[in-house]
Amino acid sequence: MKYTPYEYQQFCEDFLLDKPAAGLLLDMGLGKTVITLTTVARWMYDRFEINKVLVVAPLRVAEDTWIKESAKWDHLQDLRVVRVLGSEAQRIRALQTDADIYCINRENIPWLVKYYGAAWPFDGMVLDELSSFKNPSSKRFKAMRKVRPLIKHIVGLTGTPSPNGLIDLWAQIYLLDQGDRLGRTLTEYRNRYFNPGRRNGYVVYDWVPKPGAENEIYSKISDICVSMKACDYIKLPERVDVVHTVKLDDESQAAYTEMEKEAVLELDPGEVVDAGTAAVVSNKLLQISNGAVYDGDGKVHPIHHAKLDALDDVIEAINGRPVLVFYSFQHDLERIMRRFPQAKKLEGSAEIDAWNRGEIPMLLAHPAGAGHGLNLQAGGNHIVWFGLTWSLELYQQANARIYRQGAKGERVTITHLVAKGTIDEEVMRSLAGKATKQDALLEAVKARVKKYREGHNA
Template sequence: MAAGKKTAEGRGFGFLFEMGCGKTLTAIATMGAAYEMGAIKTVLIIAPTSVCSVWPKEFDEYADFKYNVAVLLGDKQKRLAALRSLAAFPFEALRVAVINYESTWREGIFEALLDWHPDMIICDESQRIKEPKAKQSRAMHELGDAAKYKLILSGTPIQNNAIDLYSQYRFLDPTVFGTNFFAFRNRYAIMGGFDRRQIVGYKDLDKLIQKEHSVAYRVTKEEALDLPEQTFLTQYITLEGKDKQLYNQIKRDSFAELEDGGQITAPTVLTKLLRLQQFTGGFIQADEGIKPEFVFKGKINALEDILDDYVISAGKKLVIFCRFRPEIDLISDSLKKKKIRFASIYGDIKIEDRGPIVEDFQKNPETKVFLAQIDTAGLGITLTAADTCVYYSENFNYAAYSQSLARIHRIGQKNRCTYIHLVVEHSIDETILKALARKEDLAKTVVDDWRQYF
């Protein structure tokens, strides 16, 4: 009701639903209602690249009205051709174009989207435009100014700072927080540090939250769903003998390089931590090397035990997330040796091929394992055919980790969800897991306290 009222006034609205609570379904229902009322004929959906191919499937499953969805993929000419084809569609139906954020501001594409004059624009995972100065954020603002109806969809509109809201609401409804970022920042942030350029605190957050929810509706899992419980397990792997010596050597060398490295920055610290995490995953790569060298079998051995228990013996489906491509290759080889049919998504898999891969895992009883890089497939897909997920490795970002948890714990899941973290004892793995438990983004905390990680 509230969403319909705001939309009828030509203003934007936000569905701030936690992951798995059905914000895509609700957005499709909103589009359908507006279309049936004659309020809209065209919709532009901007989404993360990995989510674009999901939207047509969601329409197929949920839409109870006539529609034509085109995902704008490929090079510029292919994207423009797809948009022209959609515009020329001869039958009465809601016309929906889906494109990734990174393409919206490109020369030729941005102008074409403006010329198309979509009646409604939906910003999926709207936290992607939290930086007001970024080109894709500015493009979204301009597109939003030209559209009559707007929606933002996000379970995590604020990832790290309260000021993340500004750019999203600048797109959604400029009357809420205004059109001047610095005025917004000065209103709600306490500045300090060198030349008072750093945010050291916030003020009047009650008013900020009140304004945020004046054009948005928040749904949490506790409020909306009777989802089964989640169980988190940690399976420890011990470093011994030569493996332990090699890990400690990498750790000492990294520490020494940082000690002698002059100015310490997050990228330099994270690069050293990356080397340690790559080792716990099983491989190292020399600076002059072309291919990674597999040196540590602890984690892959532990994973193979889980495969034996959960997949081969119990016949259950399993999701495996990891961070690095060499880990994908290592696990793939293990699955092939065990003759386990699996689906896999990583950076090199084309966007248009990912939807069928997910569908195969969800519907094919013979496909037992879904193997993916967390940054590529941790967002926007449904993997409820499994109720158990193994984290072979994680990245440093809490938001990405939190999103990935909801791939199996969402609408459609009927079983208790179990998450198994493979952790090498007394290693960077433990540090990362503790940071994630504190809901920290490790990349933002390492500069001041980098010594505790080595």
């Protein structure tokens, strides 16, 4: 296929070309991959500035997206792309293959850095999803930090650079410029631009930007980062969001209420609810809302079939057209597959290709596994959220697998199955209000703790 870049794509290519480090903070669907591949090809074959490029990406993106995108366009046919995936022996064989671009999943970056040691061979790098390196304490960040001085050209790609606030930017920008703009350490960055927010003793739960800090931070990184919103540059299909309220029967609602009360009252009366304990409580309540719950031994206890019935209703209403269903827990997946034998779990390239050919009527995916880089818009225009997520980043990225340029049909419908009287309602409010995951989760659980403690002590 002949590649004729849009004006904004040409701008991005020119922006990247002369920079040793740059970030493309582009919305989903703007073509980050083809922009980057085109720039890499020019670096390698027009300017002879780099020899080997490493692409670090989420697993399914490393497996599928970069090879398919390079094969799709006429001007990229000469690029040799290999996957560095699978067992250690398979990864080593792939690294021994003569190629231009090597795609590895981000979990294996620490292994790769250790494998090569001082003989690091990659002088070009693409971090495709840059925001997955936002935690400076993670093994993947520390491994990348070791080899960063050996990289001649590096590109960071993401549509969600600060899902939990500006504090997330430091580690990502450090991997681009090694601390030149936002400071050499996270402590330096915090002290300069933030004040401590909520805290318990010496433990700070969040950091609040100082007056004027946001504009100063954006100004600091503006010379190496370009940001674009899809709605400003491309025509997106109409999007229809539907909340399908699921009503539990009296027995199931009573069971939910009892389990909710038990979960929040497990906390010691004097305990401060932090993100860790809130996540445990929230996880249990979300499971019950979906229809089942794990006990301490990992055994599944079914509670209701209300969401399965609701999913059945949605499928009937769309007259058998293909539907992409996002689930949260393994027991969700198992129960959906028992109820709907036609459903297929998204495992890899085979399911992606079959879905886009219209051969899978119901594709089941976890948002964490299908939230970045996959192109699923050719297979259908209906999404159902069977289980909801607190993460605005995952929610937006997952929806963008279909809600993007080239979507099948003129309208994309996103249906949310929301169990009435449960924590599902809190999740929907947080997503609508664009709250960060941690803030929304803490507030939801604190409200429940207060509600049941007051009733318990009355």
